[in-house]
Amino acid sequence: MTAKILFSSKKIDSVTKEQLQKMLDRYNLGELISFKQTEKGVMKQTIFVSSTSGDYVLKGNPIYEGQFVEEKFFIDHLKARTDIPVPVPYVLDEMKDIFGWPYAIMPRLPGVHFNDPKIEAAMTFNDRIRIARVLARALAEMHAWKSDIFGEFDPIHNTLRPFQGSYQNWLFNEIRFWLEDAKKYSGISQADKDWVEGLLESSRNSFEELQSAAFVMGDFKPENILLQPVEQDWNLCGIIDFTNSYFGDPIADLAKITVLYLDKGEEEFVRHLLSEYAKLTNANVALKERLIIHILYRKVLDWGCAYAINNVTWSKELSFKEWASEFIDNKLLGLIN
Template structure:
């Protein structure tokens, strides 16, 4: 389920304080003091809860059957395998008597989002590079969880279901499918399709040479992690939201943060991130080639979503291959 594109969510709807109190009673977590919905949760599934026993995150109304169980599995595995802070214990109420659907409670992790306004006004380039270093370290730690098969987690058996066509074919087909889908909402020309197919074909051998798939968070972005400053350096103080996690090419986890840095004119920080991560790798050439494809994948999704929802009007007249090409070329430029 984690590799499917989800465009909407069930959202929490109206939650009453007495319902939240009932959840706290179930897990012996004290008396409710306050609650509010989170600002960062794009899917509208989360709330902050403060009780006499502490601060928690409430997550409910699952997007699909097994979402909470799957996330709990990933979090518990990462807690055992890495030192990266994750929200544990991850408590699930299997009954539906309070809300009509399952929910989970987890501790609220300390720290601030990278996009926090106070951080943005006080951080200098050295601070931002320190955070980029900690991102590289956290992702590399995640990627030490190596498996035998490319695929996604079966939410019933908690075992990996391999991609039927193989990893690179699954990825290539996915990119072409969503580019074709974007034709419903925007102009996608023969040149756009040919440019995309050429880039995929040129990278095929690099993907075929991947010998060890790893855990991939799938959605490592500013809204899904927290940072803290300790003396003169920064560290990741929490990572959460593993709804999009699967087992594939680890370098794909860099794409959303590189996009964030490039879109905010922070090329120095973006370069620090790739240098910090790629210095740990042995086969850099193949990884750079694959990184371009993962950036293309993200740009196809971004283009289709933006055109379908009409939420942005950037580059109305610019061809897709030109717009996306600026990002894929930027991947090469960061290594010069």
């Protein structure tokens, strides 16, 4: 389930003080002081819990069987293999006697989300460049975790499950699937499909050259990154939420944050992020050819989602090809040519 797009209504609707105290008692975590829903959790699965022994994050009501087993696998391995700050110990309780669903409890990491409006308003140009370099180093370190298997973790059998066929075929078919799905909500023409197929074909050799898979976080964005300003620099305090992690092309992790910050007009931030990552990983040629495809995947999802929920923020006169190629040709390629 990790590499699939999850549209889920599951969330933590409500918990009581009594339930939370029972959870704290089970792990000798002191007396409950306060609790509140987290602001950044898209799936609404997380609650901040403060007790006399410290601050914690409760993650509950899994959106699929084994979600927390899977996340614990990635967190524990990243802790053992890297210096990336992750929320450990990640304690998993699969019993349902307290809340009615399995849950995980982990320490709340320090730091701030660098897209917080107050933080962004106080940032200088140099702050943005330093943050880009911190993020590039973090990605390079996580991506050093390699695997012979292109696939996802199977929490039921506690093993890596290869994608059906090659990684390239899996990725290309995912893009085709969601483009076809977008036809339910918007006009997708044959010209749109032909343009997409042309991009896929032009990148085929680059994907065929991938010899081994790397860890891919799958959701690398400001809401899952915690930083702290220190003197004239920024420290990485934590990376959280590994529900969408898998093993594939590590360049995929650059797509979401690239789209987000180019859409905000932060070209220099993206330029430094990509160039620093390329230097650290020797991914110069592959970065251009494969990032285009991962960006294309992102744009297919964004297009379909916007039309599905009636939240289109661009002219509906634009075709998908016109809308997505404007981003790829004008915003992206100018930074990585």
